[in-house]
Amino acid sequence: MTEIIDKNWYKVSNEEELNTPSLLVYPLRIKKNIESMIQIAGGVNRLWPHIKTHKMSKIINLLKDYGILRFKASTISEVKMLIQCKVDEILFAMQPSKDKFLKLLDFQKNNPNINFSTLIDNIKSFEMFSQICSEQDQTMNLWLDINNGMNRTGVEPNEKAIDLSKSIFQNNYLSLMGIHVYDGHIRPFDIAERKQECDYSFRGVSELINKIQLKNITIKSVIAGGTPTFLPHSQRKDVFLSPGTTLLWDLGYKKLWKESPFLNAAVIVTRIISKPSNNLLCFDLGHKAVASEMPLPRIQILGLDDVKHIKQSEEHLVVESTEANKHEVGKLFYAIPYHICPTVAKYNKAYTVSKSKKTGTWDIDARDYI
Numbered sequence: 001m002t003e004i005i006d007k008n009w010y011k012v013s014n015e016e017e018l019n020t021p022s023l024l025v026y027p028l029r030i031k032k033n034i035e036s037m038i039q040i041a042g043g044v045n046r047l048w049p050h051i052k053t054h055k056m057s058k059i060i061n062l063l064k065d066y067g068i069l070r071f072k073a074s075t076i077s078e079v080k081m082l083i084q085c086k087v088d089e090i091l092f093a094m095q096p097s098k099d100k101f102l103k104l105l106d107f108q109k110n111n112p113n114i115n116f117s118t119l120i121d122n123i124k125s126f127e128m129f130s131q132i133c134s135e136q137d138q139t140m141n142l143w144l145d146i147n148n149g150m151n152r153t154g155v156e157p158n159e160k161a162i163d164l165s166k167s168i169f170q171n172n173y174l175s176l177m178g179i180h181v182y183d184g185h186i187r188p189f190d191i192a193e194r195k196q197e198c199d200y201s202f203r204g205v206s207e208l209i210n211k212i213q214l215k216n217i218t219i220k221s222v223i224a225g226g227t228p229t230f231l232p233h234s235q236r237k238d239v240f241l242s243p244g245t246t247l248l249w250d251l252g253y254k255k256l257w258k259e260s261p262f263l264n265a266a267v268i269v270t271r272i273i274s275k276p277s278n279n280l281l282c283f284d285l286g287h288k289a290v291a292s293e294m295p296l297p298r299i300q301i302l303g304l305d306d307v308k309h310i311k312q313s314e315e316h317l318v319v320e321s322t323e324a325n326k327h328e329v330g331k332l333f334y335a336i337p338y339h340i341c342p343t344v345a346k347y348n349k350a351y352t353v354s355k356s357k358k359t360g361t362w363d364i365d366a367r368d369y370i
Contacts, residue, residue, distance in 0.1 A: 010267050010302060010334045013356045020271045020332065021289035023343070023350040025248070025362060029265035030059060033247050034066050036261040040234050041241050044068050048223055050093065050244030051078055053341045055366040056350070059247060060085040072242055076103055077366040083111055084365075091223070092118040093180070093242075095125055095145065095153060098132070105138050117141035117177050121155040126167055126174070133173035142168055143180035143223065146208065148201045150185045157208035162215065169217045178221035181205050182242075187228050187256055198225070198232035227253060250340035251300050266350070268299065268335045268343065270317070272327055279324045285335065286315040291342040299335040 009026070012018060041047050050072040051060065060071070060082065069088035073079045082090050092104055096118055108116040120126060120142045133140055144165055147154030155161045168176040183201055188194040202224070209219050223240040225233040230243040245253055248266040268290055274282040285299070292298055297309040301319070304327075308320040337343040344350070349361045 010264075010353075011356060012269075012353055012358055014358055015269075015332050017358050018269050018332065018351065020269050021285050022269050023347045023364075024267050024269060024334075024353050024358075025056075025350045026265045026353050027062070028354060029263045030062060030247055033249065033262050033265060034063060034068075037230075037243060037246050038066060038068075039261075040231060042234070046234075046239070046241050048072060048089075048091065048240040048242050049247070050074070050226065050242050051082065051366070053244040054247055054344055055081070055364050056362050057081055057085050057365045058362040060087065070240075072244070073366075075366065075368075076100060076370045077368045079104070079107060081366040083107060083114065087114065089115040089117070091143065091180075092116070093182075095119045095121060098128060101129060101132060101140075105132065105136060105140065108140070109138065115141065117143060119143050119145040119153070119180055120164070120168070121145040121147070121153060123164060123167065126164060126171075130171055130173055139173050139175060141175045141177045143177050144168070146179055146181040146205055148181050148183055148204055150183055152182075152184075154181070157204040161208055162212055165212050165217055166215060176217065176219070178219050178223070179205060179209060180223045182226055183224075183229050184226050189256060189258070191231065191257070191259055194229065195232040195235075198229045202233075202236075228256065231257075245340060248340045248344070250343075251336045251338045252294075254336075264336055266337075266340055266344070267302070268337060270301075270333055270335055272329050272331050272333070273316075275324060275329060276318070279320050279322060280310070281319050281321055281324050281327065283317045283319070283333070284315060285317040286313050288314055289343075289346060290335070290337050291339040291346075293342065294338055298338050300338075302334045302336065304333060 038044055044067040047068050048070045052074045071082050071087055072091045072093040074094050079090055145154040147156050168174050186197050212219055223242055227243045227245040233239055233241055246262050249262045249264045270283045270285040272281050273284045290298055306322050310318045310320055345367055348364055348367055351361055352359045
């Protein structure tokens with residue numbers, strides 16, 4: 001419990017054993033985050049978490065220990081890892097191209113105890129899925145992916161969506177599992193405003209479901225949201241929930257969801273490698289060590305409060321600090337990434353930390369794409 005409430009929870013007593021830059025994860029904090037997910041969802045049966053944040057079989061097995069057996073994946077490598085973990089259901093949450101669809105069918109054929117499914121949002125993919133399944137005499141479960149404002153994937157909730165659902169429903173090789181909607185664009189800082197926007201955006205989905213069912217087409221289930229709208233969607237009945245970042249948490253979501261019960265459970269360790277000028281510190285924390293798709297700052301350096309992030313290159317991060325003279329070359333610092341998901345993907349292993357000690361390593365099994 002000390003690890004949960006201690007303001008220095010992230011520190012490791014045997015720092016000399018840490019290489020930098022490296023990723024650290026804290027299993028006790030991950031377990032607390034799983035428990036918070038279950039509490040918000042009202043039980044394990046509504047949870048269908050995404051694994052793209054962590055890509056680790058050790059975390060899958062922790063989730064399984066709590067009774068969570070359905071998972072989303074975004075890459076073939078993640079699907080392979082879930083198969084090895086012997087989960088019950090795998091949703092490949094990327095509308096697959098032909099090569100990936102063939103792989104999914106192969107996985108399904110060789111793993112009959114796992115229920116596989118994927119997303120669809122257009123008639124061309126439907127025709128390709130149908131033809132391949134017919135040729136191979138196989139079936140595939142599909143979720144109709146709906147665009148309710150994210151404008152990334154999905155079919156808009158209109159007549160095109162109804163026609164596509166009808167085509168799937170009438171097909172002998174494809175089965176319509178239900179509706180999938182991801183609304184990661186809904187990010188107001190105020191939770192009441194976020195809920196209001198989430199509910200407004202979901203109205204079109206609810207209306208679409210009613211229209212589809214009037215065509216005597218069964219919508220078995222709905223999977224809604226991700227981490228940003230986890231709480232608003234948890235208040236709907238009979239909706240599966242797909243948080244992912246909740247397991248490790250990061251600076252971005254910590255700022256967005258201030259009332260969240262989730263704990264930061266992953267940090268990066270880095271060392272000062274140079275002091276090139278007055279008030280400047282250079283860390284071994286470049287683009288290759290932390291997600292860099294957003295403007296600076298991309299991390300929070302814990303214990304270094306008065307700091308301005310100046311520039312970052314492949315291997316270096318330069319900051320300006322009035323406290324620079326207090327710190328020598330070689331000193332180790334801990335940093336929380338703004339975006340943990342692509343940060344994890346930059347490493348093949350993570351150190352585990354328990355009771356302020358490095359206790360071992362966890363493989364980031366699904367780091368590759370295939």
